[in-house]
Amino acid sequence: MAKFLRILLQMLVFVAAFSLSVRPSWWFMERLWTRTFPSEQSTNDRTFVVLVRQANAEGHYAVALYPNIEDDKKLVTDIEDQDVAIINRDLRASISDQRLNYLYFKVLSRGKEYTDVELEVPPKGDFWSKNSYRIQNGRAYLLREMQFGPIFGLTVGILPIIAGVLAVICCNRLLKLYRQPS
Numbered sequence: 001m002a003k004f005l006r007i008l009l010q011m012l013v014f015v016a017a018f019s020l021s022v023r024p025s026w027w028f029m030e031r032l033w034t035r036t037f038p039s040e041q042s043t044n045d046r047t048f049v050v051l052v053r054q055a056n057a058e059g060h061y062a063v064a065l066y067p068n069i070e071d072d073k074k075l076v077t078d079i080e081d082q083d084v085a086i087i088n089r090d091l092r093a094s095i096s097d098q099r100l101n102y103l104y105f106k107v108l109s110r111g112k113e114y115t116d117v118e119l120e121v122p123p124k125g126d127f128w129s130k131n132s133y134r135i136q137n138g139r140a141y142l143l144r145e146m147q148f149g150p151i152f153g154l155t156v157g158i159l160p161i162i163a164g165v166l167a168v169i170c171c172n173r174l175l176k177l178y179r180q181p182s
Contacts, residue, residue: 051087066133075140128147
């Protein structure tokens with residue numbers, strides 16, 4: 001029975017350490033995997049995802065590759081604060097996402113004659129992207145780009161696994177100290 005309780009304690013310690021370190025690991029790996037681009041050069045040689053609005057009467061928001069936007073869609077260049085909720089609703093609806101509060105689109109900053117935004121493509125499979133771009137003078141300029149996929153998920157898991165193993169080792173040492181007679 002004591003061995004079973006010890007294994008159960010080790011599992012709980014591992015899961016706790018693993019769970020607590022996933023979010024910081026995700027943040028850290030996302031910073032490592034993000035590529036930054038000078039805004040003047042990004043439009044000429046990169047294709048990236050931007051927010052567009054369909055030209056039909058409903059005018060739903062969607063994503064498209066820039067600069068190769070289809071004729072029935074238009075790059076969104078004017079974004080009001082009240083539009084952000086509608087944009088996120090339309091992006092969630094494109095994949096039937098039930099998470100009512102997840103933000104696929106954010107306005108990062110506004111300046112004189114420009115707006116910096118962040119757009120995460122609603123995932124329809126194992127791979128998706130997230131980028132930040134500047135809207136200025138009716139054009140989009142890529143600032144940062146991040147590609148998510150299975151390899152990214154595996155690298156995120158490395159640090160939590162290490163944290164869990166170290167926590168179990170520390171737990172075992174504490175149990176040995178506790179069991180040793182003084």
